[in-house]
Amino acid sequence: MSKPGPSKKSLKQLHLQHHYADLGEVFGTFTAPTPIRNPHIIHINKSVMRLLGIDPAEADNPDWAQLTSGNKLFSGSKPFAMKYTGHQFGGYNPELGDGRALLLGEVENEGKRWDLHLKGAGKTPYSRFGDGRAVLRSTIREYLAGEALTALGIRSTRALCIAGSSEPVARETMETGAALIRVARSHIRFGHFEYLFYTRQLEAQKKLVEFVCAEFLPESIDKPIQDQAEALLRFTVRRSAELAAGWQSVGFAHGVLNTDNMSIIGDTFDFGPYGFLDDYEPGFICNHSDHTGRYAFDAQPGVVLWNLNALAHAFSSLLDTEVLKDCLGQFQPLLIEHYAELMRAKMGLAAEDDGDQQLCADLLQLLEQGRVDYSLFFRALSHYSGERPAATLESLVPPSEHDALGSWLRRYDQRLQKETRPAQDRSRAMLATNPKFVLRNYLAQRVIEAAEAGDYQPLGILFDLLQAPFAEHPGFEAWAEAPTDAGKHLPISCSS
Numbered sequence: 327m328s329k330p331g332p333s334k335k336s337l338k339q340l341h342l343q344h345h346y347a348d349l350g351e352v353f354g355t356f357t358a359p360t361p362i363r364n365p366h367i368i369h370i371n372k373s374v375m376r377l378l379g380i381d382p383a384e385a386d387n388p389d390w391a392q393l394t395s396g397n398k399l400f401s402g403s404k405p406f407a408m409k410y411t412g413h414q415f416g417g418y419n420p421e422l423g424d425g426r427a428l429l430l431g432e433v434e435n436e437g438k439r440w441d442l443h444l445k446g447a448g449k450t451p452y453s454r455f456g457d458g459r460a461v462l463r464s465t466i467r468e469y470l471a472g473e474a475l476t477a478l479g480i481r482s483t484r485a486l487c488i489a490g491s492s493e494p495v496a497r498e499t500m501e502t503g504a505a506l507i508r509v510a511r512s513h514i515r516f517g518h519f520e521y522l523f524y525t526r527q528l529e530a531q532k533k534l535v536e537f538v539c540a541e542f543l544p545e546s547i548d549k550p551i552q553d554q555a556e557a558l559l560r561f562t563v564r565r566s567a568e569l570a571a572g573w574q575s576v577g578f579a580h581g582v583l584n585t586d587n588m589s590i591i592g593d594t595f596d597f598g599p600y601g602f603l604d605d606y607e608p609g610f611i612c613n614h615s616d617h618t619g620r621y622a623f624d625a626q627p628g629v630v631l632w633n634l635n636a637l638a639h640a641f642s643s644l645l646d647t648e649v650l651k652d653c654l655g656q657f658q659p660l661l662i663e664h665y666a667e668l669m670r671a672k673m674g675l676a677a678e679d680d681g682d683q684q685l686c687a688d689l690l691q692l693l694e695q696g697r698v699d700y701s702l703f704f705r706a707l708s709h710y711s712g713e714r715p716a717a718t719l720e721s722l723v724p725p726s727e728h729d730a731l732g733s734w735l736r737r738y739d740q741r742l743q744k745e746t747r748p749a750q751d752r753s754r755a756m757l758a759t760n761p762k763f764v765l766r767n768y769l770a771q772r773v774i775e776a777a778e779a780g781d782y783q784p785l786g787i788l789f790d791l792l793q794a795p796f797a798e799h800p801g802f803e804a805w806a807e808a809p810t811d812a813g814k815h816l817p818i819s820c821s822s
């Protein structure tokens with residue numbers, strides 16, 4: 327008997343569930359979206375449609391514009407604003423919650439449940455002074471970043487589609503209003519647990535632990551609540567360590583690592599003023615409101631651990647201090663192990679050797695001193711072979727660092743001799759690890775400006791490149807080229 331193929335539902339057949347919203351009124355408020363004016367679809371993500379079991383042929387269905395703008399609801403949808411709190415820049419803020427987004431419901435496909443979350447859906451009880459809206463610029467940035475990270479193998483929320491509108495939205499300047507449907511296996515943040523802890527709602531907190539465990543740690547569901555809470559905390563610590571290691575390895579700076587932006591399942595969550603490194607600059611601060619560098623690139627692992635401490639504190643109603651400490655103690659070894667593994671892969675080292683971490687640290691120091699482009703260097707290293715001259719690598723490094731590069735390459739050559747994998751296979755593996763295309767800020771800015779002028783084609787081109795970042799795409803190299811060095815370092819706008 328042949329296996330049934332993947333599900334291909336039409337939009338009409340898509341029926342949303344609402345396990346989260348049904349947990350009770352403590353967890354949020356049912357809220358109807360406020361539709362945006364004259365909506366039109368700007369881009370739709372066929373990969374995410376497949377993930378949800380929707381037939382990609384449905385991409386042309388005119389209903390998408392209505393569904394993404396809140397004018398129409400998916401079958402079964404019961405839009406719900408989730409309540410959470412969180413630590414922002416180190417201070418506790420009890421007033422948070424979905425202020426401009428709504429959990430529309432959940433889609434089940436191939437045994438997995440996916441949340442659909444409409445961002446830019448209008449005011450909710452948690453909007454405070456906000457207008458409940460999202461703008462095209464930040465919506466496109468979120469849409470692209472989720473895809474870029476996913477393609478690089480880093481856990482992230484993604485988006486199903488973006489709708490534009492004729493509605494102006496006031497930020498630092500007047501901008502174009504837009505909305506996006508975010509898709510993730512869970513929208514539960516560290517801040518969900520902090521909210522229940524600080525408002526002393528212990529029974530609800532237990533319910534939330536059980537809810538997450540039932541979905542992600544099914545082996546723990548028959549166990550006592552303390553065991554479930556411990557399993558969940560260990561799971562989040564592990565996932566967060568993997569996430570931080572992943573960001574550091576690809577040169578991604580999140581920019582606003584508040585605990586309300588930390589996913590309990592370790593997805594990259596909430597894309598604001600993020601940035602991918604151009605030159606290797608460990609202290610890179612992509613968020614211009616981050617005056618102390620709290621969320622600088624090289625501060626990320628430490629701040630993720632800080633956030634895990636805040637989460638562990640919220641779990642202190644369920645777990646003893648010793649258990650909490652033990653869970654948090656897992657973070658650093660997991661981070662180091664995972665980062666070392668990812669960097670070995672970037673250097674093309676299949677086997678493990680004692681000197682690898684030092685070799686990597688010395689390379690990073692060289693890249694920092696020479697202000698060398700991080701992604702270009704590793705891509706060029708993927709083509710390097712000891713027998714061929716290192717001309718491409720030299721062209722990326724300033725003359726002042728050529729001697730240092732030469733001596734590093736001699737050590738690298740010696741290290742490669744210990745590898746049993748043929749050079750060709752190593753190069754192939756490195757080219758599938760070190761991307762040809764990363765989401766540089768000037769690229770995002772270029773497609774945003776085109777979209778703001780009504781041209782969505784560049785967005786489509788960049789989207790396709792980011793979904794396949796390891797391929798060469800020869801026709802698009804010139805398109806993706808930085809116009810000038812100054813253009814490469816465009817400032818990142820912070821308001822969203």
Ligand SMILES: Nc1ncnc2c1ncn2[C@@H]1O[C@H](COP(=O)(O)OP(=O)(O)OP(=O)(O)O)[C@@H](O)[C@H]1O
Binds near residue numbers: 422425427456587596
């Ligand atoms: N324009 C707005 N109107 C109402 N609330 C807003 C607005 N912008 C942000 N908020 C709320 O302020 C808080 C912090 O915002 P932040 O920018 O971190 O999140 P976000 O991008 O709005 O949403 P998410 O974290 O779901 O991606 C959140 O509670 C958010 O809902």
